[in-house]
Amino acid sequence: MNDRDIVILFGAGASYGAGHVLPQATPLGADLYDALAVQYPREWGSASHLGKMWGTQFRADFERTMGEEVLPWVSSLTLLEWHRRVAEFFARYRLEDGGLDMLLAAALSAADERSPGARHGGFAELRLPA
Numbered sequence: 277m278n279d280r281d282i283v284i285l286f287g288a289g290a291s292y293g294a295g296h297v298l299p300q301a302t303p304l305g306a307d308l309y310d311a312l313a314v315q316y317p318r319e320w321g322s323a324s325h326l327g328k329m330w331g332t333q334f335r336a337d338f339e340r341t342m343g344e345e346v347l348p349w350v351s352s353l354t355l356l357e358w359h360r361r362v363a364e365f366f367a368r369y370r371l372e373d374g375g376l377d378m379l380l381a382a383a384l385s386a387a388d389e390r391s392p393g394a395r396h397g398g399f400a401e402l403r404l405p406a
Contacts, residue, residue, distance in 0.1 A: 296372035309334035316361040326358065 303311045312320040313327060321327050326334075326346075333341040347355065 298370055298372050299368065302366065302369050305338050306335040308338050312362065312365055315365055319358055319361050 309320070309331065313322060313324075313331070318324060319326065322331055330341050330345055333345055
């Protein structure tokens with residue numbers, strides 16, 4: 277990579293901190309677990325298997341708990357069913373029409389012909405599973 281190359285990494289469009297997200301900012305960490313528990317009490321609520329086994333840990337560190345405590349011990353099919361609800365949950369979030377979120381503002385700035393190195397830039401997207 278030479279000194280004129282630009283690397284830009286984008287997250288999900290309606291992700292936390294993007295700005296102009298409807299119906300509200302997406303929850304993270306403890307807030308994510310609690311929101312999932314309210315929306316899907318059978319799968320994620322305090323009386324569910326997930327809630328009974330790992331609810332407290334999810335509130336402390338959702339990603340670590342999923343990766344280190346849940347994934348090694350739960351069958352793939354069960355995980356897919358739980359993550360189907362996570363996908364449904366995040367599918368309801370969207371960027372406000374006409375809103376200039378932070379990711380779009382960065383992309384427009386980088387694409388501006390007056391921006392140093394704009395002709396040498398490129399855009400890519402990497403989506404990681406929830």
